Amino acid sequence: MSAANHQPKRTALLTGATGAIGAAIATQLAQQPDLALILVVRDRARGARLCDQISRQTGNRNVRFELADLSLRASIRALAKRLDQPLHVLINNAAEAPRQRLETAEGLERQFATNVMGYFWMIREFEPRLMQSAPARIVNVASYWAGDLDLLDLQFTRRRYDNDTAYRQSKQADRLLTVWFAHRLSASGVTVNACHPGDVNSKLSNDLGFFGHQSPDEGARTPFFLATDPGLEGVTGKYFADCTEVACEFGSNGQAVEALATACLEIDRELGD
Numbered sequence: 290m291s292a293a294n295h296q297p298k299r300t301a302l303l304t305g306a307t308g309a310i311g312a313a314i315a316t317q318l319a320q321q322p323d324l325a326l327i328l329v330v331r332d333r334a335r336g337a338r339l340c341d342q343i344s345r346q347t348g349n350r351n352v353r354f355e356l357a358d359l360s361l362r363a364s365i366r367a368l369a370k371r372l373d374q375p376l377h378v379l380i381n382n383a384a385e386a387p388r389q390r391l392e393t394a395e396g397l398e399r400q401f402a403t404n405v406m407g408y409f410w411m412i413r414e415f416e417p418r419l420m421q422s423a424p425a426r427i428v429n430v431a432s433y434w435a436g437d438l439d440l441l442d443l444q445f446t447r448r449r450y451d452n453d454t455a456y457r458q459s460k461q462a463d464r465l466l467t468v469w470f471a472h473r474l475s476a477s478g479v480t481v482n483a484c485h486p487g488d489v490n491s492k493l494s495n496d497l498g499f500f501g502h503q504s505p506d507e508g509a510r511t512p513f514f515l516a517t518d519p520g521l522e523g524v525t526g527k528y529f530a531d532c533t534e535v536a537c538e539f540g541s542n543g544q545a546v547e548a549l550a551t552a553c554l555e556i557d558r559e560l561g562d
Contacts, residue, residue, distance in 0.1 A: 297325035297351045300376050300422075301516065304329040304359055304411065305383030307339055309491035310430070313509035314380060314516075315352075319343045321517060325351035329368065329383070331358055359383040359407035360393045362560055369414035375422040378516050379415055381408040382430040382486075384459070386496040390450035395560055398444035400452065404459035405443075405466070409553045412470050416479070423478025424522060428515045429467045433485040433530060434497075435460035435539065440548050453497055461539050462549055464528055468540040469550040471526030480525035483537075484511045 301318050305311040306328035319326050326349070330336035336354035343352050357368040384404045391399040397406065408429055419425040437454045438461045441447070445455060467483035474481060487508030488494070490501035501508075514532045515521060528537035539545065 298323040299378065300325045300327065300374065301378035301380065302327045302329065302372070302376055302415070303380045303382060304357075304407070305381075305430075306330050306354070307332065307335045308382070308384075308493065309489050309505045310486050310508040310512070311382050312339060312343075313505035314382060314512050315339065316343050316346060317506070317509055317513040318378075318516065319347040319349040319352050324349075324378075326353075327372065328352070328354040329357050329359070330354050331356065359411070360397070360399055360402040361395055362406070362410050362557070363395070365407070365410040365414055369418075372415075372418070374418070376415055376418040377422050377425045378428070379411060379419060379426070380428045380430065380512055380516055381411055381463075382512065383407055384430070384456075384493055386452045386456045386493055388452050388496060390445055397556070398446075398450075398455075400455045400459060401444050404456070405462045406553060406556065408463055409466060409557070412466075412481075413557075416474070419479045420474070420477045425479045426516055426521075427470065427474075427479060427481040428512050429463050429481070429483040430486050430512050431463040431467070431483040431528070432456075432460040435464060438462060438465075438539075438545070438549070440545070440552060443552060456497055464537055464539045465542075465546045465549045466553070467528070468526050468537075468546050475525065480521070480523065482515050482521070482525060483528045483540075484515055485528075485530040486510075486512055 340352045358364040393402045437457045471481040487503040488501045489508035494501050
């Protein structure tokens with residue numbers, strides 16, 4: 290039965306929606322009959338085209354977009370102020386891997402800002418809405434391509450910037466922050482899990498020198514599973530690949546989890562109000 294024939298009972302918010310995996314996640318979510326979908330995009334024209342495409346393909350008319358730059362705290366804060374409504378699912382999927390070191394208007398290295406602080410800020414800003422709407426879920430799209438975290442040089446001010454090293458660091462950081470937020474929200478009815486999505490040919494993978502061997506739908510399968518599967522109610526702080534829980538070599542390091550969270554909180558404080 291078409292999603293248009295149902296009144297939405299839940300709302301999902303997805304970042305990085307216009308990328309290859311993001312668009313596939315969005316389409317799969319829109320096929321859920323009781324779900325309204327908000328796509329976070331940077332480009333208005335691409336966002337409008339994607340919403341129209343998904344609505345036509347799925348019959349779900351409860352699909353819309355919001356503009357935000359996930360590398361900027363101010364933009365995320367403005368987004369959270371605009372979206373004063375219940376929220377049941379947050380999927381942090383936006384990521385980039387610029388080939389040279391760039392800085393945002395707020396003075397942060399751009400890949401770290403988008404891939405790590407963007408996840409951090411999205412969760413922090415939408416925590417109240419998620420808790421009020423609980424049971425709710427947060428899904429952090431990370432990667433098995435993770436490692437190289439340097440807590441003393443998170444923004445490549447000492448090391449030579451390499452986009453692959455920076456990407457691996459950011460995905461390790463996302464897996465660590467998943468554990469930290471899972472503990473932080475453990476009594477709230479909000480679960481937080483991370484996943485490796487899939488190896489898909491995309492701008493991101495091309496920027497890293499890879500081309501992928503899976504379709505976007507295959508790449509979206511695990512994030513979609515974490516966002517919707519009823520069997521995962523109450524499961525939190527875990528890492529998944531191929532819709533299966535996998536031991537996370539990073540998440541078990543409690544000292545690193547706390548050190549990274551402390552560093553993110555300090556960066557947040559340095560930006561001020």
